[in-house]
Every structure is written in structure tokens, then in C-alpha cells.
Amino acid sequence: MKPAVIILAAGMGTRMESELPKVLHKVGSTPLLIHTIQTALDIDAQKIIIVAGHGAELVRDVALDYNQKAEVVIQSEQLGTAHAVDQAREALKGFDGDVFVLYGDTPFIDADILTKMSGARTDGASIVVLGFETKIPSSYGRLILKSDGNLDAIIEAKDADKDQKNINFCNSGVICAPRKLLFELINEIDNTNANNEYYLTDIVKLARKRNLDCTTVHCPKENAMGINSRVELAEAEAYFQKTTRTKMMLNGATLVDPETVWFAFDTVVGRDVTIEQNVIFGPNTTVETGAYIRAFSHIEGAHISTGAIVGPYARLRPGAELANNSKVGNFCEVKNAQVGEGAKINHLSYVGDATIGYNANIGAGTITCNYDGVSKHRTEIGERAFIGSNTALVAPVRIGNDAMTGAGSVISKNIPDGALGLGRARQKIKEGFALKILNKLKNAKIATNKD
Numbered sequence: 541m542k543p544a545v546i547i548l549a550a551g552m553g554t555r556m557e558s559e560l561p562k563v564l565h566k567v568g569s570t571p572l573l574i575h576t577i578q579t580a581l582d583i584d585a586q587k588i589i590i591v592a593g594h595g596a597e598l599v600r601d602v603a604l605d606y607n608q609k610a611e612v613v614i615q616s617e618q619l620g621t622a623h624a625v626d627q628a629r630e631a632l633k634g635f636d637g638d639v640f641v642l643y644g645d646t647p648f649i650d651a652d653i654l655t656k657m658s659g660a661r662t663d664g665a666s667i668v669v670l671g672f673e674t675k676i677p678s679s680y681g682r683l684i685l686k687s688d689g690n691l692d693a694i695i696e697a698k699d700a701d702k703d704q705k706n707i708n709f710c711n712s713g714v715i716c717a718p719r720k721l722l723f724e725l726i727n728e729i730d731n732t733n734a735n736n737e738y739y740l741t742d743i744v745k746l747a748r749k750r751n752l753d754c755t756t757v758h759c760p761k762e763n764a765m766g767i768n769s770r771v772e773l774a775e776a777e778a779y780f781q782k783t784t785r786t787k788m789m790l791n792g793a794t795l796v797d798p799e800t801v802w803f804a805f806d807t808v809v810g811r812d813v814t815i816e817q818n819v820i821f822g823p824n825t826t827v828e829t830g831a832y833i834r835a836f837s838h839i840e841g842a843h844i845s846t847g848a849i850v851g852p853y854a855r856l857r858p859g860a861e862l863a864n865n866s867k868v869g870n871f872c873e874v875k876n877a878q879v880g881e882g883a884k885i886n887h888l889s890y891v892g893d894a895t896i897g898y899n900a901n902i903g904a905g906t907i908t909c910n911y912d913g914v915s916k917h918r919t920e921i922g923e924r925a926f927i928g929s930n931t932a933l934v935a936p937v938r939i940g941n942d943a944m945t946g947a948g949s950v951i952s953k954n955i956p957d958g959a960l961g962l963g964r965a966r967q968k969i970k971e972g973f974a975l976k977i978l979n980k981l982k983n984a985k986i987a988t989n990k991d
């Protein structure tokens with residue numbers, strides 16, 4: 541039976557010094573909470589219950605927008621982690637499987653770790669706690685083991701005696717237990733401790749009283765990293781980027797200078813993609829096999845197909861779809877536009893709300909004038925069309941297949957297939973005029989100096 545997941549996310553996150561709920565701060569351009577929801581989805585959780593409090597409305601919007609499976613319950617007063625879990629009691633009524641408790645501010649717990657914990661449950665432990673070793677256990681709960689290696693209790697740092705404080709094996713916060721037992725034990729928890737809080741960690745000692753086996757599963761301390769301040773947020777970002785770069789390279793992408801490439805949580809990169817220095821990916825981008833991203837490009841919400849070349853210094857914004865072997869070169873911005881197979885936008889252009897046909901060539905400095913101050917309008921450019929340099933395309937407008945525009949044109953009327961559109965002042969030649977004007981200006985200057 542697939543497990544349920546409860547994600548604790550009600551805390552204020554005081555140390556973030558922020559108006560935004562802590563779990564909505566971002567790592568990899570994605571709210572912390574989403575990282576945890578994705579882990580729950582990765583293990584195919586039957587139910588995902590988010591316990592929200594501070595900023596609950598915002599938390600709900602973000603969670604549901606990401607996945608409709610998420611349910612939000614409210615903890616209006618934060619009385620401790622056991623009290624938080626208790627808020628999911630109603631939502632899990634009738635559910636008969638295992639429950640994982642995860643935190644919304646601990647984004648690097650992955651499906652492999654949870655699967656290992658499920659394994660420990662199958663092996664007979666009633667409660668499984670995820671622990672990690674650290675040289676600086678500071679404020680973490682300490683895991684107290686019995687001589688047989690099983691778990692006997694979790695002692696919070698504030699309640700620990702000197703010997704217990706020296707223990708380096710700490711509670712990550714992640715716990716797995718069967719639903720029925722979990723809520724039975726929570727009923728027995730009181731708040732007589734240093735914090736006057738209802739500690740979820742007390743379920744271990746209560747289970748031991750019933751002679752039930754509790755055990756631990758280890759994970760690296762980085763995976764258990766919880767975020768409480770902006771300093772820790774930056775540390776988490778660094779860890780996320782480091783592991784993501786490694787993953788991308790192991791999957792077959794070349795990163796010329798890995799440390800300078802920044803990925804989002806959901807960036808997808810195919811094999812034999814090369815990414816040069818200083819490239820930044822925002823959310824929702826796919827780069828297909830064999831595409832080439834040159835230095836200093838900023839890319840979000842884009843789909844880059846096989847053989848496409850982007851940059852250097854390109855900006856792809858949401859809705860940029862680059863077909864096979866297309867090119868978007870230096871100082872070009874593309875937004876909400878389909879760039880056809882083999883089409884080229886090589887220099888200094890803005891292409892927004894547009895469709896560009898197969899093998900079309902967009903000259904340097906071309907601008908789609910897509911916004912009239914009120915609404916956005918589309919520009920359609922046909923196959924093999926040739927847009928002359930410095931053309932302003934005033935949308936809505938259509939340039940036909942095999943059509944052309946003259947350099948420097950302002951094009952506000954459709955151009956039929958195969959036609960040339962010119963929208964610029966006709967050039968005149970006035971013989972000798974340049975010299976005449978120069979002499980006139982010089983004489984005027986001499987006259988003024990004499991005054």
C-alpha cells in the first residue's frame with residue numbers, strides 16, 4: 541500500500557526576517573515546499589497533507605498550483621510538531637497505510653531515502669526515524685540508541701543532559717509510522733518539556749513503553765539540511781546547484797565551467813548538450829539532445845530542440861520554443877514565440893508573441909512591436925521569409941512565405957507570399973549639398989567669433 545505524507549509547514553520562520561512564509565522561499569528557482577511535495581509524488585504518495593499556518597492562503601495556492609493532490613490543513617497556533625501532525629488526523633481518517641512526516645523547510649529528502657525507510661518498516665520496526673551524523677549537533681534532537689542498535693528515545697537539545705548533548709547522531713525530523721499507531725501515540729503526548737511544546741519526537745519513548753521496536757535509517761547530513769535563515773538558504777542553493785550540475789554531467793551534458801551554470805529544480809537537459817560559461821536557467825526549461833547553449837545566456841520557460849544554438853548573450857523567456865537547428869544569437873530576446881526549424885535570429889532582436897517559419901532569416905535589429913499599450917498582438921512570419929535589418933514589425937501583422945522586408949522598414953500591413961514590403965522614406969541624392977552646408981556652417985562660426 542502506498543504511504544501518505546504529511547508536510548509540516550506552519551512555522552513562522554522568524555529567522556528568515558521575511559513577509560513571505562519560509563517554505564515559499566526558493567532554491568533552484570522553486571519554493572522549498574515544492575521540493576518536498578515532489579518527493580512525496582516521487583514515492584507515489586496516496587495522500588499529501590500540508591500543515592500550514594503562517595501565510596496559509598499563499599502556501600495553499602502554491603501547493604495546489606503545483607499539484608492538485610496536495611491538501612492543506614490549518615494549524616492556527618503552533619504548539620509543536622506533534623500538534624502539527626495532529627491537524628492531519630481528520631484528513632487521514634480511513635487511511636490504513638504508513639505515514640511519513642516531512643518538513644516543508646527540508647528540501648533534500650529524496651525518494652530513495654524514504655524507500656529505505658519503508659524497507660525498515662517492512663523489516664519489522666514500528667517507527668522509523670531518519671538520522672544523520674554531524675560534528676556540530678547544536679539544536680538538533682539527539683537519537684538515543686539501545687545496545688542492540690535500535691532506537692530508544694529522541695531527546696531535544698534543550699532537554700538533553702551533558703552526555704546526551706555529546707551524541708552526534710541527530711534527528712532529521714523525518715519519521716515513518718503506521719497511521720493508526722502514529723495518532724494513538726500523539727494522543728498520549730504532553731508538553732512538559734523545556735519548550736512547553738508537543739514534541740512529535742516523544743512518540744519513540746511512548747512506543748518503547750509498549751515494547752514496540754523503533755529503528756533509524758541514516759542519510760548524509762546534506763540531505764537533512766533544514767533552512768532557517770537566508771544564510772542557510774544560500775548554503776542550500778549552493779548544495780542544490782552542486783548536485784544538479786553533477787547530475788547533468790553524469791546524464792551526458794558538457795558543462796564547460798560547471799560552477800558558473802545555474803539550474804532550476806525542473807530543468808531538463810538531454811545528452812550531448814553543451815552549456816558554456818555563465819548560463820542561468822529559470823523554471824520550466826527543456827534542452828533537447830545536441831543543443832548548444834553559449835555563454836551568458838538567461839533562459840526560462842523555454843523549449844530548445846535538437847541542434848538549436850542559443851547565445852552568447854541570449855535571453856529566452858517563457859513560451860520561447862526553438863525548433864530543431866534554429867538559432868537565437870547575441871543580444872536577442874525571444875518571448876512566447878515559436879521559432880521554426882532552421883530559422884535564424886542572430887543579432888540584436890526582440891521577438892515576442894510571434895511565429896517564425898521554417899528557415900526564415902530575421903535580420904539584425906528586428907523588433908516585433910507586439911504591445912500597443914493595452915493588448916499584445918501576434919506577428920507571423922512565413923517559411924523562408926527574409927526580414928531586413930532593423931525592421932519594426934507592427935503587430936498584428938503577417939509576412940508571407942518567401943516574402944521580404946527592406947532594411948529599416950516599419951511594417952504595419954501584411955506582406956503576401958513572395959512579395960517585398962518596404963516601409964521607409966525613399967532616399968534622395970542632392971549633388972554638392974554636403975560641401976555647401978559645411979561652408980555655410982563654417983562661415984557662420986567665423987562671423988560669431990568676430991562679434
Ligand code: UD1
Binds near residue numbers: 549622
Ligand atoms: C525538530 C525536531 C528535532 C529535529 C529537528 C530537525 C521536534 C520536537 N524536534 O526540531 O528533533 O532534530 O526538527 O530539523 O520535532 N512546525 C509546524 N507547527 C508547529 C511546530 C513546527 O508546522 O507547531 C514545523 C515548522 O514549520 C518546521 C518543522 O515543523 O518546518 C520543524 O519545527 P521546528 O520548530 O523548526 O523544530 P526544531 O526545533 O527544529
Ligand code: CA
Binds near residue numbers: 766
Ligand atoms: Ca527547525
